[in-house]
Amino acid sequence: MARRSRELTPDRSARHLFGSEVRRHRELAGMSLERLAEVVRYSRSHLSRIEVAEHMPPPDLAGRLDAAFGTDGHFERLYALARHEVHPDQYRRRMQLEAQARIIREYSGCFVPGLVQTEDYARAIFRSGGRKLTVSRIEELVAARMGRQALLRADSPPDLSIIIDEAVLRRPIGETDAWRGQLAELAAIVDTPTCIVQVLPFEHGEHGLLGGSLSLLTMDDGTTVAYEESITTGQLLEDPEIVGTCQRTYDLITAYALPPSDTAALIYTAMEELPS
Missing domain, CATH: 3.30.870.10 (Endonuclease Chain A)
Known part of the structure; x- marks a missing residue:
């Protein structure tokens, strides 16, 4: 069964628009990600992440895409917008x-x-700062911070x-x-x-x-x-x-x-x- 493509959101940011344009031009050209990867000399996984805006496009990719699709600087112009944009979240x-x-x-x-804070230390940090957080909100923040540390206990x-x-x-x-x-x-x-x-x-x-x-x-x-x-x-x-x-x-x-x-x-x- 073919893997379902992730839905794109080109209206969110210039980075998202860049990714959606990569997919649009790739599909118009009848190219798979594997084939595009061969043409522009980037890995399939890297291109996939760029299409869904998980990664910022590298500087030389825009020119390679314009050459591959014959888009006359289209991706170069999009990259110029995306590289200076603040991520929306x-x-x-x-x-x-x-x-x-x-x-x-x-x-x-x-x-x-935060990755190496103890619970008591994190709790003291959240209690400071004059933000007038409730006890329950502080405990939520401490739990979230401790949850981040799970990656340090992973198998790899x-x-x-x-x-x-x-x-x-x-x-x-x-x-x-x-x-x-x-x-x-x-x-x-x-x-x-x-x-x-x-x-x-x-x-x-x-x-x-x-x-x-x-x-x-x-x-x-x-x-x-x-x-x-x-x-x-x-x-x-x-x-x-x-x-x-x-x-x-x-x-x-x-x-x-x-x-x-x-x-x-x-x-x-x-x-x-x-x-x-």
Whole structure:
């Protein structure tokens, strides 16, 4: 039985329009995804995800599509719109990509990243901020955050690399026991087969991610997207040039961060300094 094509929504965004136009011109030309993949030299799975707007088109694909379909710059013009467009549902899309990622790299300057937060730590974070959340809403948010962590317990979990600023260790969050529990959780995953945690020390000084956080998510086909977050906003970045700049910034921070052994020592020192 032939696989049913997923319904397209070209009115949602320029990215969705790009994908629907790929399918429309492909079907007009009587081409299967496999045949188009051979012509433009991209994998079938990659093209399939572009058609349904799950992936941002790579920069050179538009020209290859115009050449394949004889569309005289049509896809180049669509790509020019799509590459600068904000995804219509950034946070949900980020969560979807995180669940699919094979490599996750995180930097956080203010708090422990959500993927490795304990329940008590997450609860304290949600109670802060002046948002006047009800107890039930806070518990919903905590449950959702804990649910994200299931991917780390999967049979084939992603490789996770985390860099936190030293400030994260120096600012206790929640009650003392909750904070001690979070530090212990960090210490336990500093250097495992699938996780590395490093601290960027104060002595390094200024760097390119001061005041925010960054997530880099790499899919099984090698595609990488970035998600930048400040206090009140987050932005999903998929343009290859911009993502490349984010990766370079992360690489520089990695070079100046403490190795896992020194990171563990610093975490244990922070735990020892807590009141008994």
